[in-house]
Amino acid sequence: MRCFAGGLVIVCWLAVLCGCAGVSSTDYLEPHVLNIREGSQSIGTSLGGRAIECVSLGGGEELIVFIAGIHGSEPAGVPLVKRMIEELRADPALLDGRRVVVVVNANPDGLAEARRFNDHGIDLNRNFPAGNHSTTRDRHGQHPLSEPESKALYDLFNSLPRPARVITLHQPLKCMDYDGPEATTRPLAEALADASGLPVKKLGSRPGSLGSWLGVDQQIPTITVEFYKSDTDLSSAELWERYGRMMMAAVSYPAPPAVE
Ligand SMILES: [Zn+2]
Numbered sequence: 001m002r003c004f005a006g007g008l009v010i011v012c013w014l015a016v017l018c019g020c021a022g023v024s025s026t027d028y029l030e031p032h033v034l035n036i037r038e039g040s041q042s043i044g045t046s047l048g049g050r051a052i053e054c055v056s057l058g059g060g061e062e063l064i065v066f067i068a069g070i071h072g073s074e075p076a077g078v079p080l081v082k083r084m085i086e087e088l089r090a091d092p093a094l095l096d097g098r099r100v101v102v103v104v105n106a107n108p109d110g111l112a113e114a115r116r117f118n119d120h121g122i123d124l125n126r127n128f129p130a131g132n133h134s135t136t137r138d139r140h141g142q143h144p145l146s147e148p149e150s151k152a153l154y155d156l157f158n159s160l161p162r163p164a165r166v167i168t169l170h171q172p173l174k175c176m177d178y179d180g181p182e183a184t185t186r187p188l189a190e191a192l193a194d195a196s197g198l199p200v201k202k203l204g205s206r207p208g209s210l211g212s213w214l215g216v217d218q219q220i221p222t223i224t225v226e227f228y229k230s231d232t233d234l235s236s237a238e239l240w241e242r243y244g245r246m247m248m249a250a251v252s253y254p255a256p257p258a259v260e
Contacts, residue, residue: 028145029129031158036101043103044152047119050108052152057088057102058095063161064251066102067153067168067210070125072110072117076227077169079236084247100251101160107149124150125168130212132205140208157214165221166214167192167250172229175201179215179222188221191253196246198225223250 034043038059042051066084068077081102088094105111109119117123122141126133129144145151157163165188176198178189186200193200203224205212215222225246231239240247248257 028143028151032151032155034155034159036156036159043156044148046107046109046149047147048109048112050112052106052108052149053104054156055085055102055104056099057085058092058097058099060095060097060099061161062098063163064098064100065157065160065163065166066100066250067106067166068103069105069111070107070149070153070168070210071123071170072107072113072115074116074169074171074227074232075111075114076171076231076234076239077225078105078111080169080239080243080247083236083240083244084251087244087248088251094248094251094257096252096255098251101156101163103153103156106153118147118149120147122147124153125210126206126208128154128208128210128213130205130208131217132212133208144208153210162218163214163220165223165250165253166210167223167225168210169225169227171227171231173201173203173226174228175199175203175226177201177203177211177224177226179205179211179224181219181221185215185221185223188253189223191249192223192225192246195249195257196225196243198227198246 036056038056040055043054044052066081068081081104107118107124123139126140127147127150133144134140145154176189176193178185189200205216211222211224214220245257
C-alpha cells in the first residue's frame with residue numbers, strides 16, 4: 001500500500017512536470033453538443049440535481065433565444081416565458097416562420113431558494129467565457145464555465161445556429177439594457193422599451209455575463225430586460241398583462257406583435 005501510494009505521488013509529480021496533469025486551461029471550452037429537438041427537454045442538471053429545461057418551438061431559420069431565471073432571486077421572467085410558450089403553442093402561426101428556444105429556469109436551485117447564486121455561491125451570469133471574465137471575485141467562479149448551469153447554457157448556444165437575438169430576463173433595475181452591434185441592437189431595445197414601458201438604459205457590460213459573451217464578443221444582439229423588484233409579487237396573469245406585448249414583440253421584431 002505504501003509502495004502504491006509512493007508510486008502515485010511520483011506519477012503525479014511527473015505528470016505535473018510534463019504539463020499533462022488534469023485538464024488544460026481551456027478544456028472547459030469544449031462544447032458538449034446537444035440535440036435540441038422540437039418540444040421540451042433537459043439541457044443539463046443543476047448542482048442540486050434539478051433539470052435545466054429547454055423548450056424549442058418552430059423550425060424557422062430566424063432564431064430567438066430567451067433565458068429566464070439565471071439569477072434565482074429575480075423570478076419574474078420564469079412565469080412570463082412559461083406563458084409565452086403557452087401562447088405560441090396555442091397559435092403556432094404567431095411564430096411566422098421563426099424558431100424560439102426558451103430556457104425556462106436557468107438556475108433552478110437558486111430559484112428554489114430565492115437566491116441569486118447557484119449552490120456553489122457562484123453568480124452564473126459572471127461565469128461565461130467572455131473576454132472580460134474576471135476571477136478576482138469568488139462569486140465569478142475559478143474559471144469560466146466552472147458551474148454546470150453555465151456550461152449547460154454554453155453547450156446550448158454552441159448547439160444552435162447563430163441567434164438573431166437573445167433576450168435575458170432579470171430584475172430589479174427597471175430598464176431595457178442591451179449589448180451588441182449598436183445599429184441593430186439599439187432599435188430592438190427601443191422597440192421592447194416601447195412595448196413594456198421600461199426605458200432603454202446602458203448599464204455597462206458585466207464581466208463574464210451573457211451580454212458580454214454573446215453581445216460584446218460575438219456581436220449577437222442581446223437584450224437584458226430588467227423588470228421591477230415588485231414584479232415578483234405579481235401573478236402570472238398580471239405579469240402577462242404588463243409585459244406580454246413586449247415578450248411577443250421580442251419574437252415578432254421588427255413587425256409588431258400579432259396579438260395583444
Ligand atoms: Zn439579474
